[in-house]
Amino acid sequence: MQRSTSYPFALQNEFIPSNSQSHDFPSLPNAYLFVFYKGKILVTENGGKLHIPTNTIEQFNQQNIIYRRFMGMYCNTPCYIMELNEISAYNESLPRVNLRELFGAIADDLFSLAGKALQILSWHQENKFCGKCAAPMTDHDDELAKQCTACEHIVYPRISPVVIMTIEKGDSILLGRSPHFPKGMYSPLAGFVEAGETLEEAVIREIHEEVDIEVCNISYAASQPWPFPHSLMIGFRADYFSGKISIDTNELEDARWFHVDNLPVLPSPISISRHLMNLFLHEHGR
Ligand SMILES: [Zn+2]
Numbered sequence: 001m002q003r004s005t006s007y008p009f010a011l012q013n014e015f016i017p018s019n020s021q022s023h024d025f026p027s028l029p030n031a032y033l034f035v036f037y038k039g040k041i042l043v044t045e046n047g048g049k050l051h052i053p054t055n056t057i058e059q060f061n062q063q064n065i066i067y068r069r070f071m072g073m074y075c076n077t078p079c080y081i082m083e084l085n086e087i088s089a090y091n092e093s094l095p096r097v098n099l100r101e102l103f104g105a106i107a108d109d110l111f112s113l114a115g116k117a118l119q120i121l122s123w124h125q126e127n128k129f130c131g132k133c134a135a136p137m138t139d140h141d142d143e144l145a146k147q148c149t150a151c152e153h154i155v156y157p158r159i160s161p162v163v164i165m166t167i168e169k170g171d172s173i174l175l176g177r178s179p180h181f182p183k184g185m186y187s188p189l190a191g192f193v194e195a196g197e198t199l200e201e202a203v204i205r206e207i208h209e210e211v212d213i214e215v216c217n218i219s220y221a222a223s224q225p226w227p228f229p230h231s232l233m234i235g236f237r238a239d240y241f242s243g244k245i246s247i248d249t250n251e252l253e254d255a256r257w258f259h260v261d262n263l264p265v266l267p268s269p270i271s272i273s274r275h276l277m278n279l280f281l282h283e284h285g286r
Contacts, residue, residue, distance in 0.1 A: 007222070008222040008224070008272075008275055009108075009112075009222065009223065009224040009225070009272065009275075011074075011109050011112055011113075012108065012109055013074065013075050013109055014074070014075060015072055015073070015074045015075075015079075015109075015113070016072050016073045017071065017072040017144070018070050018071065018072040018073070019140075019142060019143045019144040029055075029056055030054045030055065030056075030077060031054065031055065031056060031077060031078040031079065031080055032052050032053075032054055032074060032077055032078070032079040032080070032110070032113070033052070033053045033054065033055055033080050033082060034052065034071070034079065034080065034081050034082070034113065034114055034117035034118075035053065035082045035083075035084060035091070036081075036082070036083050036084070036117075036118065036121055037083070037084045037087060037096060038096075039098075040096040040097055040098055041096070041097060041098075041099055041102070041114060041118070042084075042091055042094040042095070042096055043094060043095050043096075043097055043102070043106075044094060044095075045095055049105075049106075050095070050097070050101075050102060050105050050106055051106060052106065052110050052113075052114060053094065054077075059090065064084045064085060064086045064087070064088050065082050065083070065084060066083050066084065066085045067081070067082065067083040067121065067124055067125075068080060068081070068082050068083075069081045069120065069121075069124070069139075071113070071116065071117060071120065074109070074113060079113060079117070081117040081120055081121055083121055083125075099114060099115060099118050099227060099228070100228065102114060103268070103270070104268060104269075104270055108270065112225065115225055115226075115227030116225070116227070118227050118229075119157055119225075119227050119229070119230050120144070120157060122229055122230065123146075123155075123157040123158060123230075124146075126158075127146050127155050130148035130149075130150065130151060130153050131153070131155070132148065132151055132153045133148060133150050133151045133153070135148050135149050135150035135151065136148075136149050137149065137155070140154065144156065144157060157230070158230045159230055159231075159232050160192060160193075160230055160231050160232070161192070161193040161199070161202075161231070161232050161234055162190055162191065162192050162193065162226070162231045162232065162233050162234065163190065163191060163193060163199055163202045163203050163206060163234050163235075163236060164188050164189070164190035164233050164234070164235050164236070164272060164273060164276065165188055165189060165190070165203050165206075165207065165215075165218070165235065165236040165237065165238050165276070166188045166236075166237050166238065166276045166277070166279075166280055167188075167189070167207060167211075167213060167215055167238050167239075167240055168237060168238070168239055168240065168280060169239070169240035169257065171259060171260045171261075171284055172257040172258060172259050172260070173257070173258055173260070173263075173277070173280050174189075174211065174213065174240070174245070174255060174256070174257055174258075175187060175188060175189075175255065175256070175258055175263075175264065176188075176189050176210065176211065176247075176252045176253075176254065176255035177252065177253050177254050177255070178251070178252060178253060179253045181253075182265070183265075184264055184265040185264065185265040185266070185267065186254075186258070186263075186264040186265070186266070187266075187267050187273045188235075188273050188276050188277070189206060189207060189210050189211065189252075189255070190206070190233070190273075191205075191206035191209075191210070191251075193234075199220075199234055199236070200218050200236075203215070203218050203236050203238060204218070207238070209248055209251070210247070210248050210251050210252055210255070211243075211245050211246065211247060211248070211252070211255050212243055212244070212245065212246035212248075213240065213241075213242075213243040213244075213245060214241040214242045214243050215238035215239060215240060215241050216238070216239050216241040217237075217238060217239040218236050218237075218238045219236060219237050219238075220234070220235070220236055221235040221236055221237050221275070221276055221279060222235045222272060222275055222276075223235060223272070224271070224272040224275075226272075233272045235272045235275065235276050237276065237279065237280070245257075260280070260281065260284045260286060261286075263277075
């Protein structure tokens with residue numbers, strides 16, 4: 001089912017999550033199987049394109065499955081998360097890739113669901129025992145949560161908010177590059193939100209720390225889940241207020257103002273950093 005309204009980076013089609021794990025696993029043909037082995041996801045290859053495997057859940061060798069969770073229904077098709085401890089003859093032929101390699105290589109909705117699956121699996125792996133009393137944890141009956149079998153402590157999947165923001169001054173924009181960026185690529189600045197901070201405070205602090213600039217008119221633009229490993233990118237636009245660029249060399253290799261007609265290599269078109277850039281370009285009629 002196509003959704004009537006759509007926001008950037010949101011699923012385009014209907015997904016009904018299943019947070020309850022108390023019912024039986026629906027055994028329907030052509031389920032989406034998000035199968036992980038040693039941190040990599042199993043995919044199928046057809047005509048040079050990668051796909052998420054679709055099959056009945058029984059097709060995977062049951063003995064190799066050390067974790068299985070029904071994630072929900074996507075377009076009336078069940079979605080499962082599975083972790084294998086061994087590769088069987090059946091799935092030995094399937095390519096195994098890092099999730100990052102699927103970014104832009106498969107349908108956007110399926111990449112988002114694969115990211116969700118990996119985040120849930122990582123959360124499961126990291127929370128088998130209670131952080132308060134060390135007793136085993138069990139899946140909560142009605143929500144996506146784990147509960148301690150002894151002290152009832154509850155943990156939810158970890159989400160780490162990151163602010164990412166453009167700084168605009170007339171028809172120029174401030175972009176920076178980290179040492180690990182591809183050659184020539186610049187991007188809006190970004191940083192993790194700290195405990196006890198509002199998002200706007202995080203924007204102001206990060207910009208101050210990284211380039212020593214003061215900004216004003218901070219406005220929310222969009223968000224994007226970023227499952228590497230569990231970030232939520234929250235995008236803002238801000239106007240330059242005062243200061244001269246002074247770079248924190250622990251974080252950045254370079255940062256400078258770019259004129260709208262003289263931009264460097266930009267990030268992937270399906271990233272929030274590019275989305276923020278596009279808002280700036282659009283506003284200047286480009
Ligand atoms: Zn406990």
